[in-house]
Amino acid sequence: MATPNDRRIVYGAHVIPQIAYNTTSTEVTREEGSTAGRASYEDWKLDTTVAKRFGGKSTGDHVQITHDQSMDGWVSFLSPIDQQWEAVDNVWNLDSTIWNHEGLGVTDTLSVIRSGSDGIKFLYIKNLGTVQCELALEGDERDILIPGGAAVSMRTNSSSVTSATVKVATAASSSTTTTIEYVIAK
Amino acid sequence: MAVGDKRILYKNHCVPQEQVGSGDRYYLDSDCGRKLTGSYLYDLDGAGTTATSTITSSGAIGTTLDFIAVTAASISSGTVMISLDNGTTSIIELKEGECFASKIASGAQPYVTISGTASVDYMSGT
Numbered sequence: 001m002a003t004p005n006d007r008r009i010v011y012g013a014h015v016i017p018q019i020a021y022n023t024t025s026t027e028v029t030r031e032e033g034s035t036a037g038r039a040s041y042e043d044w045k046l047d048t049t050v051a052k053r054f055g056g057k058s059t060g061d062h063v064q065i066t067h068d069q070s071m072d073g074w075v076s077f078l079s080p081i082d083q084q085w086e087a088v089d090n091v092w093n094l095d096s097t098i099w100n101h102e103g104l105g106v107t108d109t110l111s112v113i114r115s116g117s118d119g120i121k122f123l124y125i126k127n128l129g130t131v132q133c134e135l136a137l138e139g140d141e142r143d144i145l146i147p148g149g150a151a152v153s154m155r156t157n158s159s160s161v162t163s164a165t166v167k168v169a170t171a172a173s174s175s176t177t178t179t180i181e182y183v184i185a186k
Numbered sequence: 187m188a189v190g191d192k193r194i195l196y197k198n199h200c201v202p203q204e205q206v207g208s209g210d211r212y213y214l215d216s217d218c219g220r221k222l223t224g225s226y227l228y229d230l231d232g233a234g235t236t237a238t239s240t241i242t243s244s245g246a247i248g249t250t251l252d253f254i255a256v257t258a259a260s261i262s263s264g265t266v267m268i269s270l271d272n273g274t275t276s277i278i279e280l281k282e283g284e285c286f287a288s289k290i291a292s293g294a295q296p297y298v299t300i301s302g303t304a305s306v307d308y309m310s311g312t
Contacts, residue, residue: 004204005206005208007202007203007205007215009202009203010203011198011200012199012285013196013198013199013255013284013286013287015195015196015255015285015309016195016196017193017194017309018194019191019192020190020191021190022189042187044187047235049235049236049237050236050237051237054257054287054307054309055257055285055287056258056283056284056285057284058281069217122200124198124200126222126223126224137270137277137278138271141270141271141294142291143270143271143293144289144290144291145288146288146289147226147228147289148226150196150198150224150289151197151199151223151224152198152288153199154278154286155280157267160275160277161277183200183202183218185202
């Protein structure tokens with residue numbers, strides 16, 4: 001397939017710190033003894049310590065990545081056009097084909113996601129399982145944690161983060177596994 | 187829950203895009219095929235959050251933290267980098283308006299390096 005004229009990634013993050021509080025009761029007792037309004041109950045509101053929401057989004061050129069990623073493995077998805085036509089026996093006009101969410105299995109041993117040693121400009125990882133995933137971007141220090149359902153997205157420093165340094169695992173020696181989806185772009 | 191309990195809801199998302207020809211519009215990248223997002227509701231086990239802080243020069247965010255959110259509020263010149271080893275190796279870059287938010291290992295040592303003129307907001311959870 002032809003290499004696109006341009007490739008970029010729009011990304012963002014949003015954080016809402018919350019604290020539990022008692023709402024103000026609006027309950028009143030009427031002349032006949034029945035009540036109206038709502039008694040106090042516990043609810044969540046914006047954390048008064050932090051006192052603001054956090055968040056941000058890329059703008060302008062967003063994250064410019066290399067137009068030719070050289071391999072399909074820079075994302076964990078399998079495009080329908082990536083399938084080997086000669087290996088498929090389906091009747092195509094009767095077959096509905098979509099992008100598959102292949103995912104990547106993760107064990108308790110640190111392993112690289114993308115082969116090679118290219119500098120990485122952008123990284124997105126979502127944990128599809130329930131066991132927490134750990135991410136190391138330099139050395140074997142599992143500094144970034146990704147609980148089940150969570151994701152991380154970041155503009156990585158391609159001078160220090162390379163294909164060879166991005167590693168994932170579950171907790172060391174836990175004998176647990178999970179599955180991730182990812183975008184790892186040079 | 188009890189009054190005073192704290193939790194942090196955070197979401198990260200991205201949209202890979204490709205442009206077929208010069209001047210054309212951008213479409214979802216055909217290698218990926220969709221928008222990507224993940225969210226998590228992190229209950230802080232009886233611990234707390236820090237008040238929002240703003241820094242304009244390089245410095246540590248804190249120690250023994252379990253969650254950080256860092257936003258490059260403004261960048262007039264230079265770069266804003268984040269490391270998780272007390273400034274030795276910068277691994278994440280923030281352009282103006284971008285935010286990094288994630289759970290981190292309590293042994294990580296988040297540090298923001300500002301080279302130039304910038305203002306960075308951050309909060310943390312323990």
